[in-house]
Amino acid sequence: MNKYLRTVQLSWQEGLVYRTNLIMWRVRQILGSLMSLSLWTVLFSKNSQLFGYSQDQMITYVFIVALLQSVILATALHGISGYIYRGQLARELLKPIKLFTYFASLDLADKLKNLFFVLVESVFLYLIFQPVLSLPNPIFGLIFLIWVVAGTIINFLITLLFGAIGFWSPDAWGPKFLFFMIVDFTAGKLFPLDILPKIVQQLIYLTPFPYLSYAQTQLFLGKMSNAEILTGSLGLIFWIFILYMLTTRIWRRGTKNYEAIGN
Amino acid sequence: MKLLAIKKYWHFWTMLARNELQTSFVNRYTNLLFLVGKLIRFGMGVLFLILIKNNTRMLGGYTSDQAIVFFLTYQFVDTIVQAIYRGAYNFGHQVRTGEFDLTLSQPINSLFRALLGKPDFNDVAFIIPTTVISVWLMANLNIEITFINFLIYLILLINSFIIATSLHILALSVGILTTEVDNLMWIYRDISRMGQFPVNIYGQPLKLALFFLIPIGFMYTVPAQVLLGTKPEYLLAIAFIISASFFTFSIVIWRWSLKRYSSVGS
Numbered sequence: 001m002n003k004y005l006r007t008v009q010l011s012w013q014e015g016l017v018y019r020t021n022l023i024m025w026r027v028r029q030i031l032g033s034l035m036s037l038s039l040w041t042v043l044f045s046k047n048s049q050l051f052g053y054s055q056d057q058m059i060t061y062v063f064i065v066a067l068l069q070s071v072i073l074a075t076a077l078h079g080i081s082g083y084i085y086r087g088q089l090a091r092e093l094l095k096p097i098k099l100f101t102y103f104a105s106l107d108l109a110d111k112l113k114n115l116f117f118v119l120v121e122s123v124f125l126y127l128i129f130q131p132v133l134s135l136p137n138p139i140f141g142l143i144f145l146i147w148v149v150a151g152t153i154i155n156f157l158i159t160l161l162f163g164a165i166g167f168w169s170p171d172a173w174g175p176k177f178l179f180f181m182i183v184d185f186t187a188g189k190l191f192p193l194d195i196l197p198k199i200v201q202q203l204i205y206l207t208p209f210p211y212l213s214y215a216q217t218q219l220f221l222g223k224m225s226n227a228e229i230l231t232g233s234l235g236l237i238f239w240i241f242i243l244y245m246l247t248t249r250i251w252r253r254g255t256k257n258y259e260a261i262g263n
Numbered sequence: 264m265k266l267l268a269i270k271k272y273w274h275f276w277t278m279l280a281r282n283e284l285q286t287s288f289v290n291r292y293t294n295l296l297f298l299v300g301k302l303i304r305f306g307m308g309v310l311f312l313i314l315i316k317n318n319t320r321m322l323g324g325y326t327s328d329q330a331i332v333f334f335l336t337y338q339f340v341d342t343i344v345q346a347i348y349r350g351a352y353n354f355g356h357q358v359r360t361g362e363f364d365l366t367l368s369q370p371i372n373s374l375f376r377a378l379l380g381k382p383d384f385n386d387v388a389f390i391i392p393t394t395v396i397s398v399w400l401m402a403n404l405n406i407e408i409t410f411i412n413f414l415i416y417l418i419l420l421i422n423s424f425i426i427a428t429s430l431h432i433l434a435l436s437v438g439i440l441t442t443e444v445d446n447l448m449w450i451y452r453d454i455s456r457m458g459q460f461p462v463n464i465y466g467q468p469l470k471l472a473l474f475f476l477i478p479i480g481f482m483y484t485v486p487a488q489v490l491l492g493t494k495p496e497y498l499l500a501i502a503f504i505i506s507a508s509f510f511t512f513s514i515v516i517w518r519w520s521l522k523r524y525s526s527v528g529s
Contacts, residue, residue: 024446031453034469035460042323042464043315050318128466174293181300185307195314 003097004105011076011109026117029066030125036062037129051195057221058192059131063122064220065189068213070118072151073183076110077103077159078176081166087260089166099251100160107156136220143229147216150236154208157243160251167254188214194223208239275371280382287384294385301389308334308459309400323464328404329491330460335397336487337459340420342390344427350381351431355444361526363439374517377435378428412492415499419486425506426482432513436520451477458483463496478505 015022040062044055053061080103083089092099136144162179165172184190186209193201193214204210215232218224224232287294312334316327325333354377357363366376401408430451438444454477457465462473462480474480474497481502488495495502 020441020443021446024443024450028446028450028453031450031457034465035457038465038469039460043319046321047319051314171290171293174290174296178296178300178303181303185303190307191311191314195318 004101007102007105008109008112011106012113015076015110015113022113022117026121029070029118030121033062033066033121033125036065037125041129051192053192056132056134059129060134060221061192061217063125063131063133064217065213067115067118067122068148068151068216069189070114071111071148072155072212072216073187073189074111074114075155075159076106077156077163080159080163081172081176082170084163084166084254084258085170085172089255089258090260093255093258099255100248103160104156107159111152134221136222140219140222143233144216144220147211147219147232147236150240151211151213151216154236154239154243155212157240157247158208160247161243164247164250164254167258183209183212186210186214187212188217192217194218205235208243211236211239272371272375276375276379279380283382284384294388297385298388301385302392305338305389305393305396308338309396323461325461325491325493326405328406329487329493331400331404332406332491333461333483333487334459335400336420336490337455337483338393339390339397340423340427340482341455342386342393344424344431346383346386346390348378348428348431349383349386350376351378351435352445352448353381354435354438355442358438358442358444358524363524364526367524373521374432374435378431406491408490409492412490416486416490419489419499419502422502422506423482423486425510426478429506429509429513430477432510432517436513436516439520439524455479455482461487475505478509481505 037059040055040058043050044058048054050058092102095102135141158179162172162176165175186193186204186207188210193204193210196204211232215235219229219232309331312327312331315322315330320327322330354363357366357377363373363377366373366380369376431448434444434447434451437447454473457473458479462470462484465473470480480496485495485497485499485502489499
């Protein structure tokens with residue numbers, strides 16, 4: 001356990017070494033939130049209700065999506081397929097560590113760092129827009145936290161799945177880019193999914209993507225019935241199970257034939 | 264003499280472009296996925312605006328139909344700029360590895376090479392369907408476009424292109440001084456994305472900064488305002504003064520930073 005904690009520490013420190021990168025990355029996140037908040041504020045200046053949301057609910061939605069983006073969707077493992085393809089994974093395979101736990105430690109440090117900064121930035125945005133945030137009751141708040149952890153696990157497994165492309169091909173960026181574009185939309189990053197026609201929503205719910213932010217925000221805003229919370233919880237468990245089985249199987253096959261020539 | 268130089272640079276650029284085209288065919292499946300991803304993003308942007316159009320009448324003082332014109336203007340200018348100046352994204356790597364030394368030793372303008380050396384054919388392929396869709400959308404919107412407004416719009420788009428060029432040159436100059444250009448380019452993209460909507464929706468001082476510090480207001484908002492026949496945010500002359508000032512400033516900064524270049528890779 002100690003070695004993984006040390007990995008978290010080292011990864012945290014490494015993330016702070018390239019400060020310009022970090023600052024610019026955070027500036028980009030602020031700009032995204034600033035654009036969304038400005039747009040919705042203008043739209044609500046003439047409407048008290050839009051797409052079934054009040055202004056407070058929509059502003060809360062933007063804040064929560066920004067938070068979840070930093071916790072669930074942010075990852076330190078973007079370059080993992082290149083890491084594998086270049087043969088650098090050989091170093092980790094020789095160490096007395098569990099590979100997935102090691103990657104999870106790297107990811108955890110990145111998420112903690114992002115969470116810290118997004119909280120600071122949220123205070124800044126809060127002072128500008130001074131919104132009235134809609135907060136959930138304690139029980140829904142607790143379920144929300146569990147769903148955030150579950151969503152983080154799903155994203156971690158999907159990232160490893162894409163990373164596994166590196167066992168066979170150097171071209172992982174194409175599929176990854178397509179995934180980002182789909183997630184931007186299906187995870188509710190651009191706009192809440194319930195503004196879409198019912199049939200499109202149902203189709204999106206057949207994928208794991210709504211569990212990467214959207215479902216959590218709906219729970220936070222109290223827009224889910226007890227039955228929907230139960231279905232959502234089962235959906236999260238289902239996707240974690242399926243993705244775990246798929247990821248472990250593919251990684252087992254990948255590492256079995258891994259050659260890492262020249263390393 | 265000048266004609267000869269233009270001929271030489273044109274020949275050189277077409278050679279670079281041919282090489283890039285061949286590279287994009289080597290990675291054709293990856294490029295296809297990138298293209299699909301970009302089309303999805305474009306589709307989602309349009310869908311979002313149509314949903315807004317169906318639910319609300321006004322956006323920042325403009326009708327929902329007019330708001331779509333702002334988005335399409337942004338989309339058109341941004342895609343052309345990406346297609347031509349994609350090389351700027353790779354410049355940081357060239358400086359860090361010392362590859363830029365090779366450019367400096369060639370009898371070709373180093374700025375030309377850094378800026379135009381890597382056209383993106385993926386974006387070229389993207390422009391075709393999105394322009395067709397944009398024209399079809401515009402034809403079906405409830406807006407009035409006069410010939411004279413369209414003409415001024417085209418002139419203002421050229422002006423937008425000059426501003427975008429200046430911003431790219433400034434980013435390259437920072438790249439020489441700090442070796443950090445990649446993130447700066449992405450920040451430019453994010454700020455540029457704010458121009459998808461009329462810049463008036465942003466509060467002060469952000470709005471002022473979007474007109475005079477990173478003038479995306481003059482790149483996207485003002486041309487769209489002119490096309491729609493609405494009163495532009497500022498006098499059109501200011502748009503041209505801004506582009507001329509930014510361009511001159513960026514060239515001066517580029518020359519200044521080039522003198523401070525020290526190869527780190529060699």
